[in-house]
Amino acid sequence: MALVETHHLTKQYGNLVAVNNLNLRLEEGDILGFIGPNGAGKTTTIRILATLLEPTSGTATIAGHDVVKEPEAVRRIIGYMPDFFGVYDDVKVWEYLDFFACAYRVPRSEREKLIDDVLALTDLSHKKNDYVEALSRGMKQRLCLAKTLLHNPQVLLLDEPASGLDPRARIEIKELLKELQNMGKTILISSHILPELADICNKIAIIERGELLISGEINTIMRQLTGSHVLEIKVADDEDAAVQVLQNQLEDIREVRVEDGVIRAHYVGPPGEHYRVVWALAEKRVKVLSFAEQPTDLEDIFMRVTQGAVQ
Amino acid sequence: MIERLENPVFRQSSRQRMRGARTYGCLLAYLLVLGLVVIISYDQFVAHGVQRTTTGLAQTLFETLVATQWFLVAFITPALTTSAITMEREQRTYDLLIMTPLSRFTIVWGKFASAVAFIVVMILCGMPLVAVLFLMGGVDTGLMIALYLGMLATGVLLASYGLMMSAICATSTLANLLTYGSLAVGYFVGAVAGTAFTLSRVFGGGSFNILWLGSGLTPWQMWTFSVLALLLVSWLFLQVASNYLLADPRVGAWKTRALLAALYLLVLVATVLDAQATTRASASANYLGGVLAFMWVTVVPALFTGVPYQDRKWYEWLRPGSLRVGTVQSALPFMCLIVLMAIVADRFMPALLRTQPLVWVYVMGYFCWVWSLGCLLSFAIRNRWGALFALIGFLAVFVQLIYTVSMADFGKGRLQWLESLVNIALPVALWEASGKMDYRVWVVLYPLMTTASLLLTGWLRRVRKSAVTENS
Ligand SMILES: Nc1ncnc2c1ncn2[C@@H]1O[C@H](COP(=O)(O)OP(=O)(O)OP(=O)(O)O)[C@@H](O)[C@H]1O
Ligand SMILES: [Mg+2]
Numbered sequence: 018m019a020l021v022e023t024h025h026l027t028k029q030y031g032n033l034v035a036v037n038n039l040n041l042r043l044e045e046g047d048i049l050g051f052i053g054p055n056g057a058g059k060t061t062t063i064r065i066l067a068t069l070l071e072p073t074s075g076t077a078t079i080a081g082h083d084v085v086k087e088p089e090a091v092r093r094i095i096g097y098m099p100d101f102f103g104v105y106d107d108v109k110v111w112e113y114l115d116f117f118a119c120a121y122r123v124p125r126s127e128r129e130k131l132i133d134d135v136l137a138l139t140d141l142s143h144k145k146n147d148y149v150e151a152l153s154r155g156m157k158q159r160l161c162l163a164k165t166l167l168h169n170p171q172v173l174l175l176d177e178p179a180s181g182l183d184p185r186a187r188i189e190i191k192e193l194l195k196e197l198q199n200m201g202k203t204i205l206i207s208s209h210i211l212p213e214l215a216d217i218c219n220k221i222a223i224i225e226r227g228e229l230l231i232s233g234e235i236n237t238i239m240r241q242l243t244g245s246h247v248l249e250i251k252v253a254d255d256e257d258a259a260v261q262v263l264q265n266q267l268e269d270i271r272e273v274r275v276e277d278g279v280i281r282a283h284y285v286g287p288p289g290e291h292y293r294v295v296w297a298l299a300e301k302r303v304k305v306l307s308f309a310e311q312p313t314d315l316e317d318i319f320m321r322v323t324q325g326a327v328q
Numbered sequence: 329m330i331e332r333l334e335n336p337v338f339r340q341s342s343r344q345r346m347r348g349a350r351t352y353g354c355l356l357a358y359l360l361v362l363g364l365v366v367i368i369s370y371d372q373f374v375a376h377g378v379q380r381t382t383t384g385l386a387q388t389l390f391e392t393l394v395a396t397q398w399f400l401v402a403f404i405t406p407a408l409t410t411s412a413i414t415m416e417r418e419q420r421t422y423d424l425l426i427m428t429p430l431s432r433f434t435i436v437w438g439k440f441a442s443a444v445a446f447i448v449v450m451i452l453c454g455m456p457l458v459a460v461l462f463l464m465g466g467v468d469t470g471l472m473i474a475l476y477l478g479m480l481a482t483g484v485l486l487a488s489y490g491l492m493m494s495a496i497c498a499t500s501t502l503a504n505l506l507t508y509g510s511l512a513v514g515y516f517v518g519a520v521a522g523t524a525f526t527l528s529r530v531f532g533g534g535s536f537n538i539l540w541l542g543s544g545l546t547p548w549q550m551w552t553f554s555v556l557a558l559l560l561v562s563w564l565f566l567q568v569a570s571n572y573l574l575a576d577p578r579v580g581a582w583k584t585r586a587l588l589a590a591l592y593l594l595v596l597v598a599t600v601l602d603a604q605a606t607t608r609a610s611a612s613a614n615y616l617g618g619v620l621a622f623m624w625v626t627v628v629p630a631l632f633t634g635v636p637y638q639d640r641k642w643y644e645w646l647r648p649g650s651l652r653v654g655t656v657q658s659a660l661p662f663m664c665l666i667v668l669m670a671i672v673a674d675r676f677m678p679a680l681l682r683t684q685p686l687v688w689v690y691v692m693g694y695f696c697w698v699w700s701l702g703c704l705l706s707f708a709i710r711n712r713w714g715a716l717f718a719l720i721g722f723l724a725v726f727v728q729l730i731y732t733v734s735m736a737d738f739g740k741g742r743l744q745w746l747e748s749l750v751n752i753a754l755p756v757a758l759w760e761a762s763g764k765m766d767y768r769v770w771v772v773l774y775p776l777m778t779t780a781s782l783l784l785t786g787w788l789r790r791v792r793k794s795a796v797t798e799n800s
Contacts (some may be wrong), residue, residue: 119334119339
């Protein structure tokens with residue numbers, strides 16, 4: 018059963034379509050990197066999943082519970098960490114956690130130990146008796162994460178948990194996420210940039226202006242990206258002969274098309290070895306005029322997004 | 329069991345309050361003002377020889393103290409709650425709070441209880457002063473308890489009112505402005521009305537003698553009814569506040585309506601008890617119909633248009649469960665319930681004060697008309713507050729206009745037919761007028777006017793629909 022599933026999810030603000038026809042699916046234990054530039058609709062999607070916003074159309078379910086119809090059930094299952102959040106004044110770290118533990122109906126006898134546990138997990142044990150507003154930004158972020166873990170949620174929705182953190186703290190958050198992954202949690206985590214997430218996620222979804230551009234297993238996508246290139250070949254004459262050679266003699270070539278006198282072929286062989294294609298053509302005396310490698314659309318999107326350059 | 333009663337919001341907001349330096353500044357200022365008032369008035373009373381005996385002095389000082397304390401409590405209390413929820417929004421802690429499994433009412437209740445606890449602290453802080461006066465003698469214990477309970481009750485009412493404003497408003501500034509602004513207007517209007525009422529009594533005029541409620545009740549009954557009504561109103565405010573914590577306040581609207589119905593029931597019971605005990609010759613027939621209609625004028629617009637219109641076919645409203653959909657349309661059954669309660673209560677009225685059956689038809693017609701007007705306005709004006717104020721404004725201007733015109737003496741005696749027009753929007757004068765005014769006309773007219781409003785709504789709907797399809 019999918020733990021998180023959205024079905025043609027759409028959210029409009031007036032005329033602005035913040036999220037358009039989004040289909041996501043997370044199985045148990047998945048960690049999905051939800052990547053997109055500013056204003057892509059990440060926060061909007063996560064807030065809908067967290068029952069804080071109603072979709073304009075489409076549905077979203079968490080462990081089979083509809084977020085609009087059964088918000089109470091959903092809230093028990095999820096732990097949500099917003100991108101921006103505040104903390105109460107005049108409250109100590111343990112009191113802050115105690116408040117939420119009580120709100121989540123954790124029995125009084127278990128609270129103390131639970132709070133110590135989440136503090137240890139987020140590396141905040143030494144701050145237990147400090148005032149919350151005196152914590153640094155990164156510590157507040159970790160405190161919020163600790164709060165999110167209090168009711169032992171199955172699904173975590175983390176909206177840019179690493180923003181505003183120094184490199185060291187980012188690595189620590191990553192370590193923490195890995196630990197949570199080992200605990201079997203299903204996590205949806207949003208970010209502007211891919212490298213931050215690449216080594217902890219098993220799935221990614223890239224969103225831009227509300228549209229889902231790519232989604233799926235990170236390995237599959239990575240393989241497609243590194244393994245697939247479009248080759249553009251121009252020949253002096255006899256294109257058919259060239260196509261024959263490409264289609265029949267080479268194993269690493271898929272989808273050969275001829276457009277405006279240019280042959281386009283997908284190369285899926287080992288990277289950096291497409292010189293073999295030229296060799297094969299030369300062997301058959303095909304008169305190659307030019308031979309070039311074109312980036313795929315997918316790669317194009319990926320490059321723009323992962324560098325945070327999409328606008 | 330005790331753990332289920334534990335309210336983290338209460339603990340949290342009390343803790344925050346007791347840690348803030350502002351709280352102690354506020355308490356200190358409060359005590360200083362109290363002390364100063366007592367010392368200055370003591371000085372003045374002694375200097376001017378207002379009271380010669382110690383007991384008399386203590387009594388006067390006690391009254392001054394209670395009045396000051398009451399004023400201060402009334403002034404400070406709203407500030408305890410007006411930012412309770414807006415602060416959560418402004419500090420961005422709201423989402424995390426609302427995500428917890430705590431019910432909306434638990435959250436509201438926690439904030440409210442914390443404010444009430446502080447009011448108790450404030451009242452208790454003034455107790456040493458009272459104790460001194462008490463030792464001087466002359467302070468009646470019963471009176472003292474009654475006064476302080478009254479003070480607490482005022483605090484409860486104002487705290488819940490402030491909390492409601494806090495839930496409705498987007499910012500603390502707006503919430504404070506609206507709360508204190510409306511209270512100032514309320515106090516002013518109350519003072520004017522009170523003065524007018526008193527004057528009309530003093531000079532034997534009867535024009536303000538609309539509600540003689542209370543003259544037949546014992547002080548104890550009066551006290552009980554007041555406290556019950558006050559608690560119900562506070563509860564109502566808290567309910568509205570918790571409705572506004574939802575994305576869609578319509579969801580909890582039926583609870584607000586049920587509470588309003590309970591409030592009506594209370595008024596009806598009090599009226600019946602009062603009427604049974606009163607042997608006033610001036611009392612007139614159709615009494616309950618009149619009381620009901622009068623209250624309806626003030627409360628109904630809020631009840632009706634406080635929630636938006638929902639576009640459904642009329643027969644869909646007949647489904648079970650549609651009562652829980654808080655829209656203008658689903659208010660009608662609640663109105664019928666209230667009329668029904670009044671009809672039942674009328675059975676217990678003394679024979680002299682019974683309402684004629686036709687009057688109930690008339691009252692029902694009036695309700696239906698205001699309801700259809702509410703539907704029309706809230707459909708035409710999509711902003712809920714806009715619709716609410718439009719309806720209240722419309723009724724108020726309408727009533728005022730017709731009332732003024734009908735009361736004017738054009739030299740040929742009062743215009744009887746104009747006077748009867750008052751009944752369009754304000755059937756208050758019903759019982760005193762049943763003899764000379766012909767309300768029977770309205771038994772026919774109201775249904776016609778209701779139909780007209782509903783037809784107009786339907787027409788608007790068609791216009792809007794065709795505009796939408798043209799656009800797309
Ligand atoms: N309350 C709102 N009212 C109107 N428009 C909104 C609202 N919230 C978000 N938007 C718009 O919806 C779009 C998506 O916003 P969203 O916050 O989901 O983006 P995001 O991917 O989280 O961006 P960021 O990386 O900056 O956090 C934006 O164009 C934004 O302007
Ligand atoms: Mg965002």
